[in-house]
Amino acid sequence: MLPWVVRRTRLPLLSLRCVDCRSETATTGEGRFRVNANGKLLDVWLLVRCVSCGRTGKLTVHERTPVRSLDPAELDGYRANDPELVTARLLDPLLARRNRFTLDWTGAWRLDIPAAWLDEGWPVRVRVVFDDPVPVRPERLIAQGLGLSRNEVLRRIKCDVPLRRSTSTGFTFTVMAGD
Template sequence: MSIEYIWEVKAKNTPLLKKKCSHCDSERFHCSDKFRLNAQKKNIDIWLIYRCVKCNNRYNMTLFSKIRTESISKELFNKLSENDAGLAWEYAFSHEMRRRNNAEVDLDSVEYEIRYDEISVEELMHTDNEMITFKINCPFDFNLKMSTVIRSCLQISSSKLNQLIESESIFVHDRLLQKKHKIKNGDLIRINKEKLIHVRLNENNISNLVK
């Protein structure tokens, strides 16, 4: 029976907006997780509010401009009215919204944590499958390298990961892993079990020698 391990990548904050503040020397704004709505007759404007990291000056990023109120679902309108933080994060991470506003964000400002179950060499040895499968759960895209996630979750060095890549032992959606690959929600990673055991054993032996 095939076992699929889950790697969950959780962002701790939204990306900072790269923008010069008109009130101070700051060039970064943070998402406030709040919306501004302005209704005029049957039309409505909606913005996501950002604040300068230094002086708290406000910047409004346009989400909807002069759209008919009936074109927004009741569920979405309620979330906007109640400043739903989950919805604010969706817009703050949205490449499409940044494109519409000609805005740039600092993706390196996103802090994250990776939740995973450690897999011992012994556990790998008792697995019948030729390939070990891992699934990425990462609802927000912030250009995190796949290699970083793999090294963290499998606890292997960059050199050992390179060995796996060069021996064509890692696949993402049945295509060979490229070093430049960035993670996407739902990515399926398959790694050759025997090759993984080999590098893990070598890694452990080296660690023991160092000790």
């Protein structure tokens, strides 16, 4: 079974309406948190910047949270603007739902395929693994990887997930020999 790997090349853009210019695209920029203490309670925000006008906005990560309820390592990560913590929070679906944004993965991922995979005998079995939860339609991913049209993919591919429904979890498929 051949391995294909979907890897993130950068953080995705956020589909989030700017209050100034009404643009729908924002970025995390350098990935900075803002931590504000009020007595024994903390507020933590992830700062985002509008791609069009440059206005800075805030995504609520924690609101009025008791300091003792946070893991000390996590709190240090917020204070140090840890890039891995920025990524983890940005990819957290609960944060996206609470702050009403979606992720735009266009151009933020690549597909790594072994170089000599065509030397295999037909049919070829392939396992697709995701390093990050990049939502992609299997038919588009396979078409890109094989250099086929999407109609040809639908005709020649046997897959364990629906080809026309987005997924961000691993799957396997079999490529049948062409006519």
